[in-house]
Amino acid sequence: xxxxxxxxxxxxxxxxxxACSFVxxxxxxxxxxxxxxxxxxxxxxERTGSVAxxxxxxxxxxxxxxxxxxxxxxxGGYASNWLCDNLAPGDVLETLPxxxxxxxxxxxxxxxxxxxGSGITPVMSILKxxxxxxxxxxxxxxxxxxxxxxxxxxxxRALQTEYAGRLTVLHWLESxxxxxxxxxxxxxxxxxxxxxxxxxxxxxxxxxxxxxxxLGVPADRIHVEKFVSLTADPFDTTTVADDHAxxxxxxxxxxxxxxxxxxxxxLLDVLLDAGLPAPYSCREGACSACACFVLDGEVKMRKNDxxxxxxxxxxxxxxxxxxxxxxxxRVSYDA
Numbered sequence: 001x002x003x004x005x006x007x008x009x010x011x012x013x014x015x016x017x018x019a020c021s022f023v024x025x026x027x028x029x030x031x032x033x034x035x036x037x038x039x040x041x042x043x044x045x046e047r048t049g050s051v052a053x054x055x056x057x058x059x060x061x062x063x064x065x066x067x068x069x070x071x072x073x074x075x076g077g078y079a080s081n082w083l084c085d086n087l088a089p090g091d092v093l094e095t096l097p098x099x100x101x102x103x104x105x106x107x108x109x110x111x112x113x114x115x116x117g118s119g120i121t122p123v124m125s126i127l128k129x130x131x132x133x134x135x136x137x138x139x140x141x142x143x144x145x146x147x148x149x150x151x152x153x154x155x156x157r158a159l160q161t162e163y164a165g166r167l168t169v170l171h172w173l174e175s176x177x178x179x180x181x182x183x184x185x186x187x188x189x190x191x192x193x194x195x196x197x198x199x200x201x202x203x204x205x206x207x208x209x210x211x212x213x214x215l216g217v218p219a220d221r222i223h224v225e226k227f228v229s230l231t232a233d234p235f236d237t238t239t240v241a242d243d244h245a246x247x248x249x250x251x252x253x254x255x256x257x258x259x260x261x262x263x264x265x266x267l268l269d270v271l272l273d274a275g276l277p278a279p280y281s282c283r284e285g286a287c288s289a290c291a292c293f294v295l296d297g298e299v300k301m302r303k304n305d306x307x308x309x310x311x312x313x314x315x316x317x318x319x320x321x322x323x324x325x326x327x328x329x330r331v332s333y334d335a
Contacts, residue, residue: 107134280320
């Protein structure tokens with residue numbers, strides 16, 4: 001597998017009573033990423049040696065920010081509590097390369113961003129990047145329990161001042177206004193002609209998607225980030241078995257390699273075994289970090305918890321779950 005990345009913690013930021021941000025400095029090489037992507041972090045564990053968890057980057061590559069992940073404690077969640085209680089400046093984390101497809105198609109498009117709770121984390125990266133990288137209008141609808149649970153409250157106020165006339169922030173506080181429910185449609189209606197990016201608890205995202213759909217927003221303009229807890233350790237290595245194989249032409253980072261693809265193995269395992277730096281994170285079909293395009297031939301996915309029907313129709317598959325069907329296949333990570 002590709003070597004994990006080492007990140008030194010430069011600074012810790014207490015965002016709220018139960019959320020912390022960690023500013024990171026890559027040790028071995030400069031890291032590139034897209035707005036809305038995440039890092040999968042190896043968290044030490046006395047019981048299992050380590051556990052892996054994915055946390056969104058709240059920094060913006062367009063603003064030249066240092067890398068920053070934001071972690072919100074979850075009740076009974078080992079990794080989030082360990083990080084918030086133990087991680088300090090000078091500590092070193094191991095991560096996988098940035099991954100995920102919850103990224104804007106263009107920084108020039110007017111956007112509707114809808115978030116709840118810690119769902120603001122990738123949305124914040126998108127918001128700052130679009131403001132810095134273009135001249136589009138950006139509206140954020142942000143729901144929380146109360147005023148004390150608003151992550152990035154001061155940063156959002158500063159951005160509203162910096163980008164007055166382009167950034168609109170609409171806060172919804174349950175302690176004041178109650179559950180959004182039926183009111184949400186009226187809130188987002190003025191922005192129904194925009195690309196929409198949605199992140200938060202599943203019931204909240206379902207409500208937003210339903211409201212936008214009722215307003216006539218096409219499905220391909222509604223983008224939802226799905227968080228799924230990892231059950232395995234993506235830092236583990238896997239050896240490719242020798243069995244009946246297809247042939248795959250893989251284009252990655254501008255170079256094409258021809259490899260044997262055993263029918264019992266995923267595309268990701270084949271590429272990592274060949275020493276290729278294929279992107280991945282969860283290895284469970286839940287995060288889309290390993291997404292690629294099938295240009296010729298046929299594959300099937302063992303599992304898919306993240307790609308929508310339109311993604312699959314466009315030829316996108318998850319490398320960690322893709323196994324070959326046809327004898328000759330052509331795949332690109334650069335398409």
